Amino acid sequence: MSRIAYVNGQYVPLADATVPIEDRGYQLADGVYEVIAVRGGVPIDLAPHLRRLDQSLSALHMAPPMGERALRVILRTVTARNRLVEGILYVQISRGVARREHAFPPSSVRPSLVVTARTQALAPESMFEKGVAVITDADLRWKRCDIKSIALLPNVLGKQGARERNAFETWLLAPDKTVTEGTSSNAWIVTGRGQVITRPLSHAILGGITRSRTLEVAHRLGLKVVEHPFTLEEARRAAEAFLTSTTAFILPVVRLDGKQIGDGWPGAITRRLRAAYLSALAGGGVAGW
Numbered sequence: 193m194s195r196i197a198y199v200n201g202q203y204v205p206l207a208d209a210t211v212p213i214e215d216r217g218y219q220l221a222d223g224v225y226e227v228i229a230v231r232g233g234v235p236i237d238l239a240p241h242l243r244r245l246d247q248s249l250s251a252l253h254m255a256p257p258m259g260e261r262a263l264r265v266i267l268r269t270v271t272a273r274n275r276l277v278e279g280i281l282y283v284q285i286s287r288g289v290a291r292r293e294h295a296f297p298p299s300s301v302r303p304s305l306v307v308t309a310r311t312q313a314l315a316p317e318s319m320f321e322k323g324v325a326v327i328t329d330a331d332l333r334w335k336r337c338d339i340k341s342i343a344l345l346p347n348v349l350g351k352q353g354a355r356e357r358n359a360f361e362t363w364l365l366a367p368d369k370t371v372t373e374g375t376s377s378n379a380w381i382v383t384g385r386g387q388v389i390t391r392p393l394s395h396a397i398l399g400g401i402t403r404s405r406t407l408e409v410a411h412r413l414g415l416k417v418v419e420h421p422f423t424l425e426e427a428r429r430a431a432e433a434f435l436t437s438t439t440a441f442i443l444p445v446v447r448l449d450g451k452q453i454g455d456g457w458p459g460a461i462t463r464r465l466r467a468a469y470l471s472a473l474a475g476g477g478v479a480g481w
């Protein structure tokens with residue numbers, strides 16, 4: 193079965209799906225996106241993803257291409273047409289097709305909307321059991337990382353750096369040597385005293401949907417949670433570390449820049465958080481159309 197994409201009003205085989213070369217997403221990275229996990233054929237946390245999409249659009253003074261109800265119909269249709277059971281929905285909105293010029297095009301130019309679906313295993317258990325390695329590098333990004341913009345070049349370079357050093361992710365360092373976040377995930381540590389720490393929301397990080405779910409779960413478990421920046425040094429000395437994202441859920445980090453964190457295995461608090469997160473998913477508590 194060939195994959196089906198939605199492109200500006202039409203459902204087409206992925207191989208035939210195209211946008212004009214003067215699409216502002218293509219030429220200027222003038223657009224935003226969302227990645228939504230699908231499990232059991234149902235999206236996880238659709239409402240907060242759509243809310244964040246709206247926030248990204250309004251931060252860029254971009255009009256949504258349609259109302260939320262119509263967008264939900266498209267997401268459902270793409271899920272169904274691709275028989276997507278486990279994987280991701282990708283939604284991208286750009287400022288549309290216009291003669292290349294930095295300033296906004298006339299308001300008659302309609303935004304472009306593309307939705308694709310991909311089957312993939314979410315948060316494979318094997319990765320969780322062993323944990324993953326993370327490296328660090330300078331955070332080269334702009335000053336509005338809270339916007340889920342398609343301009344991802346520093347993230348691309350960071351992720352490639354990780355791959356070349358056999359790591360899963362790169363944690364990005366601000367000039368003051370605090371960790372902002374990963375190239376496609378939020379960063380967390382657990383201190384020897386069991387304090388769970390992640391950076392507070394600001395323009396320096398993306399407000400991860402999984403991050404906010406993890407905070408809820410941590411509070412529910414009665415863990416001590418602090419939203420505060422942590423330094424590279426604190427991360428090195430941490431008892432546990434983990435990352436969160438739509439596709440990885442909660443993933444233990446067991447090596448940082450080649451050195452073991454804690455005893456080099458997924459920590460007890462990370463395991464508890466992950467188990468509680470998964471049971472919330474199974475209970476339908478965080479899922480839904």
Ligand SMILES: Cc1ncc(COP(=O)(O)O)c(C=O)c1O
Binds near residue numbers: 376401437
């Ligand atoms: C830079 C960045 N931070 C954090 C995240 C995690 O966000 P979420 O949990 O919503 O997937 C992502 C996800 O792609 C990301 O790109």
